[in-house]
Amino acid sequence: MAEYELPEDEVSTYGRASILFAAAVSLVVTAVLAWAAAGFDVFYEGLFRVGPTVEGGGVGSDWVAGNTMPALDFLIALIHAADVILGVFILFLVFVHWAAFRRLAAQMRPPGWTRSGTTPDAERTDGGEAE
Amino acid sequence: MTNLDHGKFTRMTTTFHSLLALDVFALFFTGYALMFNDHLWWLLVLMGGNVGVVAVHRLAGLGLIALVVFWMVMMLITDTGRSNFREIVPTREDVDAFVQDVKFMLGRADERHPNARQFAGYESDEVPLLSYVGKGVVFIFAIELTLLVVSGLLIWSKSGLMQYFATRTAAMAFVVFHGLLGIIMLMGVMFHIFEHGFHPAFYPLETKAFIPRRMIPESHADDADADGTGIEELSLASSWNKVANLMGVLVVIGITSVMTASIVDEGYPVPRELHLEGSPFDLLLTIGINVGIFVLFVGLVLSLYGNVVRRRWERQLREEREGPAATDGGDVSSAED
């Protein structure tokens, strides 16, 4: 697109591989240091959101044990079903779009296409080409 | 020629969309760090432990209430808002568009239906404000957010809840219900990110939700009589293939994992089944859920990037208008804002 030259074009730049390498090293070093700072332990925080002596239940018991409301049980079963049904449908939509995007991409000019020499019409491959 | 043929959201809507996304991401990160804490312990720790997370979740919850109420009021009191109700009613065309999309996937249709089209090109007049997916998104997100606000508030006011639910465990079951409700939203947003970040013509971001329509030229004189969408005039970015495939894989893994985890991890306060810590299945699930969180993070970054693009676009428009030879891109027949 840019017919003119930007100053950046002349300046030497860092290679992509070295940037990725440096990023990877720094991530690993940071993670190790954080691990060391935590005393070589896995950082884990137990959740204490509910007293261990739940009425009608106890440690290790489930909400089902103390639940006196069948309606709630039903509600949760219902929402489980909704999660799975909609989840599968959403997955299907992802696949439909993924495939559609690939077909659309095949209709576009391939990367690195230039106007010079070829007319766009001769160049067009009409959707046939996929990788 | 431009690929910004989609200026249909007003400035209010674009701003609202960005704030909504920020707030919902905050609710996702905090809410699921609680629900999936055995897979996302690092996230919980990063956000200040359970005390911090619960506090942030409630704060973001208040933010969501404010946003939802604001939106409902806007839709009711403004003409533009009321006219939107007509735009979201599903029609026969939307069903056709879905069927045609499936055919397009299978290679049995040559193009996508106008009601499915994200890239409208020359034919932008045929394309409705919202695609069939867009309408579905509006419905599902509206219902979900309303239910989440109601159930969230009920959990919050524990004393209020006690009046309705006899035991504390019953109240806890309600928290489970609230979390499970959000799963639909979580999966939907992952798809939403894929749909609007990785369309080949828009990659890496569809700007429709970020650049207000008042700032988009309404027509391109030279294309007026052209046929088709003109997508074959655009060049594909060289990284698209790799990146879109990678994101596709990550989105599928993320959705599958949170869906599975919503079933096996539902227990509150302790899982229904004994946890097989460190089993291969558990490890896979942990990886998968973290992949899902990564997808959300990509979405957060894209949403912020959308605002950077808008700023640049604004600056460019201003420069063109002030510059001597300006006229072309700057003339915008403004719609309501």
Ligand code: HEM
């Ligand atoms: C997109 C919207 C939302 C999502 C995805 C979401 C998700 C979640 C999740 C996953 C949990 C943890 C459930 C569990 O531990 O099993 C939770 C807990 C909770 N949420 Fe939300 N939520 C949302 C909106 C709200 C709103 C609007 C409010 C209130 C105004 C709210 C208030 C709460 C409260 C009070 C808890 C209980 C925290 C505790 O354990 O003390 N949430 N939410």
Ligand code: HEM
């Ligand atoms: C939790 C976060 C988000 C929520 C709740 C949300 C919600 C919505 C809703 C309700 C719509 C209108 C319906 C539709 O057209 O699909 C919409 C449209 C849109 N969103 Fe989002 N969004 C979120 C995040 C994002 C992100 C991260 C991106 C960028 C990748 C994005 C890009 C778009 C675009 C481009 C549209 C316009 C689609 C069209 O109508 O053609 N959104 N969003």
